Amino acid sequence: MRTALVAVLLAGLFATATAVWADRLWYDSVGYGGVWSTVLSTRALLFLAFGLATSLLVGVNCWLAYRLRAPLSAMSEEQRSLERYRWAVDRHRGRVLALAALVPGLVAGAAASDDWRTWLAYDHGTRFGTVDPQFHRDLSFYVFTLPWYRCLLGFGLTVLVATLAITALVHYLYGSIQAQARGRRFSGAAQAHLGVLLGLFTALKAVAYWLDRYALELKDGSLGPVRGWTGLDFTDATAGLPGRAILCCAALICAVLFLLTPLRRSWTVPMIGLGLMALSSVLVGTVYPALVQQFQVRADQKAKEQPYLQRNITATRDAFGIAAAGVTAYPAAGASGTGNGGGTTGGDGTTGGAGSAAAPHSDAAKASGSARVPSAASATAALGGLRLPAPAAAAPAPADAPGARVLAVAPWLSVDGDPYPVTVGGRKEWVVDGYTTSDDYPYAARATLGSGGSGVRVNYVRDAVKATVDAKTGAVTLYQWDRTDPVLSTWMKAFPGTVRPYAEIGADLKSELRYPEDLFTTQQRMLADYHVTDAASFYDGGDAWQVPADPAGGGGAQPPAYLSLPEPGRPTDSTALTGAFVTGSGKKELAALISADPHGTLRVLDLAPGTSTPGPAAAQAAFGADPLVGTQLALLRGSSGSSLSYGGLVALPVGGGVLYTEAVYLGRPTGARPVPEKVLAMFGSRTAIASDLPTALSEVLVGAGSGSSGLDASLSAARQAYQDGVADLGRGDTAAYRADRERLAAALGAALGAVPAN
Template sequence: MVVALVIAFFVFAGLYADVLWYQQVGYLNVLTTQWLAAGLLFFIGFLGMAVPLWLSIQLAYRLRPVYAKLNTQLDRYQQVIEPLRRLAMYGIPVIFGIFAGVSTGSRWQTALMWVNSTSSGKTDPQFHLDISFYLFDLPFYRGLVGFASAVVIISLFATLATCYLYGSIRISGREVRISKAARIQIAVIAALYLLLQGVSIWLDRYATVTDSNVNDMINGAAYTDVNATIPGRAILAGIAVFVAALFVVTAFIGRWRFPLVGTALLIIAALVVGAIYPWIVQRFQVDPSQKTLETSYIQRSINSTRDAYGLSNVDVIPYNAKTTAEQGQLREDAQTTAQIRIIDPAQVSPSFRQLEQFRQYYAFPDNLAVDRYTIGGKEQDAVVAVRELQQSGLGSAQNWYNDTIVYTHGYGVVAAYGNQRSTDGQPVFLESGIPTTGSLGTYEPRIYFGQQSPKYSIVGGPTNQKSVELDYPGGADNAQQTYTTFAGNGGPKLDNIFKRLIYALKFQDEQIVLSDAVNSDSQILYDRDPITRVQKVAPYLTLDSQAYPTVVDGRVKWVIDGYTTSDQYPYSHVGSLSDAIADTETPKPAYPFDNINYIRNSVKATVDAYDGKVTLYAWDASDPILKTWEKIFPATVKPMSDMSSDLISHVRYPADLFKVQRSVLGQYHVTDAGSFYSRDDAWTTPNDPVSPASNPTLQPPYYLTMQMPGQTAPTFSLYSTFVPLATTESSRSVLKGYLAVDADAGDTKGQKASGYGKLRLLTLPSSDTVPGPGQVQNNFNSDPGVSQQLNLLRQGKTDVISGNLLTLPVGGGLLYVQPVYVKSTGETSYPLLQKVLVAFGDKIAFQDTLDGALDVLFGGNSGATAGDNAAGGGGGSSGTTTPPTAGTGSNPALEAALVDARQAILDRDAALKAGNWAAYGIADANLKKAVAQALAAEAQATTPKPAPTPTPTPSPSK
């Protein structure tokens, strides 16, 4: 008894802690609705199973023949069972009822979505039912019929067992005798089961529009389904109902022949109508003329898939990409060129750590975020991170008091310009330091809620009490450390001994009760990861794999994208969400429901990094799934109109949604059913060229500010490329498509920009041979000049690291840009951006700066200026820029001419050896031209290019 009470109290402590957490965060109705729904369904499931099962056993027992003559073996069974009979008659229904209740209780989401279902306004092309029937109604109906069938079949077996044990069913040789009462009970139960099977088969007709068919080419009812399977299932449903009626008749007339014959007929019909006939239609009618007969159904699948994944309005733009580089070719793309990001957020985390960590108990994530801020009236792409707490860095100073009371939060945002670097290759910071200074203005810098926050901290205290929380190292009057006291409302209060006991049990830590550092004003902060907090208050959302920090309205806020998904959208392609999302920067995530065929970015969520406040905003108010959940959890999702202009300006198109869309668009960019059937133009996302050959991963999409064809100005965008889907080992990885989406939501309060989310797909003609990312990386690695310089960089125990390979549609073609980092092997070393590789067509260039590389690539003058043409201060922490020093790329026009001259000499020598005088003449002419260009470039070497406007001087933050 004592053990039971202890266990019960532990369970109560966990539940009460949940109540306190949800109550503090302001979403208590989310928890209570789940509990009420699950509890009610458990009760219904328990009674729905236990009561019919109990009645079946009781009826079979009470209506047993009183003077039935049993055989010796059954007499022995009864003698064994009789002492336990009452326990079994009640215990068996209770046990099965508990299992049934747990099963039904776990399906509270399905039940609530059915009760609160919302019309979508769209219908499926086969049954012409609203899509909401498939999203909300059909899963509930099938689950309900499945549950009822389980109840009936278990009751039938229990009835048969009881009747046999107590003589209602007697078997003598080949003769089976059944009492009248048992006959009626068994026949009625069997009739109920067959009736339910008829309903189930009827519902299965509708499920054909969500099933995969024709080698996964069509997701939904194809020709055979429409003309054989669906009619066949309707016939089977009718037969099942008819046979059920025969069992009812048998219950009263006592003849088993008719229902047994009917059951045999049902089995035979299931084989013939349900399997053999559809196979014959498929094998002898469809397969010989598959393309002709399946065309209309393939078109259904194409249209529905594009609609379900938000791809109905993709702008497809034929793009005849140039592959030759000429002088001044980037002049019309000067604004895009100036914003090309050369800082790789996947490579500079060590730089942030070495330059901005300050203490071992601070940390930065391995992959940083890309955001944009308006600096000096101009929008700038930035690589951003927050300085989070890392308690493992405390070393021997780790103990309960320090971990829980003193070291409670991180401090400050660190941001670097995406398109600039210092003269020695460090990032140029626009926000840095402790206390923070820079261009982001005044904001609350303390990070109590983050991706690396401790499991729990106890904060807060009386205003007249000395502060004990470490705020940041250093301070006024040469202080070694500055302390603070949490002043927000971030966690449940520990204002009485009972709550302290509850959390001591939850975290299995007696210090919460015993420590005098915990007082009546203390709060306990836990569940501090932003994604975890949002998932708890919105359990119906599938969340983006990455939360990113941004400074909004004077606060650091985490932004998390929430998706509503389904796998029940008619005729839409079903794909693995985790497979689509996994790439070099994102390990394959685990989702409870991985296969989907519908997705919407329905919610934008924010988590305040200081007090943990969670706010949900309806981003796609037209989504029927979100509308349904808003009915279930009223007042939990705010309208978009409540979003401030500052928050809107930092919202971006989510990367995970874009990854899913690109994975689908690889096949479904083909909108003609005939061409889709042939699959001769299928694309795929290329592998990341910098990923290990032993473990290749997909290239991630990248955020860039650029101008796509059809746009009037550069916008913050997200892009990815396509190469042909490999069908043979000899398939070439040439570029076939370029997908970009307008990721900028604007800066108007409560309203997203009209262009936000617009997808543009550049399609390259089959005759074009623009190299894909893999080919370009191979060209970089195999170029003799590049290899020679990389070998020089590797001398002295240094590593050369290739950064992200970016692709931009500029100059009428595709420009590739890749930063090259150099890192020494010391423990405190970090990557320095030393070189930039660029490619256009088959031509490449390799210089100290992007600006210099572009000039070399485009014949001495690209016609535009890159953002790094005036590198930042050598320390890497300054927000100002200084002119570049002379270096390898100081006269790119001269170097380009010399490269052409060397190539012409090689061509001329080769032609001479081969005796090809025509080729010799061409090479000789090219040599003379290159020498003339070199002389001209040398004569103009003193003509300077204008430097960019210096970045504004940073302002301090509190």
């Protein structure tokens, strides 16, 4: 038996050592050996420290319980039944003591080693430079320090409970506790010993009550009609904080009374104190807050909660990076444009098409929030244009492979679920957006990161790292993207040299970067409520927006669309991400447009209240109701024998109205820049379908522009640039193709700027 046990133990150790060595070789091969060594050494340190502390605490108390055993004189029936167990234990007393100390130590050490992230964050925590509004502590206390304190506290309470149980068992085994005795059931030594342990336990409970005061700023809850509430409310501030202070004092008193047990030789007084503490927890922890809520808050909740709701608004906007979103009013005229309804079609005989429409950007840092329609100049520079088709940048990778490799070398990150291919310096690479997150940002509402697939609940997130994964070798490179994020700074200190500084991002890579989709959808959901910055209006909820349902069907919210955005002075186009908000009865009226450029700038175009601008669902319905559009799509489907799929429906502010465009593909679009077969467009009551965007825009905008020479000329130039781009791309002339893209973007921007306001 002993030989078999040793063999199993050696096999387990060999398997563990093999796995550890294989991990080391892999991390060394990808140049991240420091990550492996840091994680391993930290886990080993925590395992040894917490395991040894647990083993010592349990072992010393077991030994002390044996030394304090009561002399057995007259043997009761209970003690006679225990005698055989005492005899068996005494035969192997040393081994039993070692086993009793070793097993809890191994369990505690293994559990503690899983908290390596919490320890490293605490040990390398970086100050936020912002304090919370209640206790005026730097936010790093809540994000880095408090989680570690709570880990220590949970460990201490758990180990003390285990020690109490094991120690009581030893006392019982050796007669210091007699459950069936008619008189005194505890010996004086056992009572003193257990009293000290109970005193330490209640002392830790006092610490727990004190830390709970800070944890109230992180608690989930509800506040009238407000969704996603996090933090203190009026009842917490008025009753919760004082209540926890009272319970802390009560627990300290009980701890002192228990610790005095060796002198008083009685549990009567500390047990009375323990009962009073339990009663106090009910009165001050449940009854009193309920009374405050019923008789003070409910009568005028809006006024009472307004200061705390303002804290929630400020914290949430900061934590999700939406506080700096530029908001510009756009008094859209609703059904803009001219025409008598119905649709028109067009085509110029070319194949291929533009990828999608331009981004709904406004010139918000310059407008300073003033209400105005974007000018023609800002339309060219900020509204952007559509890109020409281009070859795929990299071959498809196995599902989740790039993200998995990034998480392997940076396990402190969360990654975006949509890596995208790029070509940099002739190398094909995947770009993975890495997020730093926290669930411990005071007062900030919590949300699921992304569209819900990841399931990660956060109340702080930053697009902190841009990671590249070589499509051929799998090599991973991490670049700092957010240069002000204290969470990233913390992990860069914990894992020095693993993240390259922002300055090392090459211009060719930087030009290919785009705004991450999971972050954008999260920010879009938060902005639906938190674009309102006034606490009273927020409470009423009348100004809330909604993310529109996917107009293409299938359930869920409308996905955002990536768009080409030209930047003056740079020869390549960058990619913006756009979405929309709806409001009104049936959630069908367009309320606002949102876009984010690759540099992390969020912009919101707020449509004037009272206007009735058709939302995405109405635009999709208009395409479906146009018989000419339906005929063209039916012919396309029939001639190819393939199903059709649609790109994102894009809304663009033009001429005081809203222009909708949508790309149509045969089958599922593939590649970095898929080529649509048709482009749909809608402006006001006019709809069109064409083989490319310039032609589609001609059909819906020229009528609106009443034959404007500037508009006609710009659209003509856009068509020519598009045709030239197709030809140059076919010849493989990439330099000419880039110039064609710039001409196309400039011409489209000029065309959109030439549409007269209605």
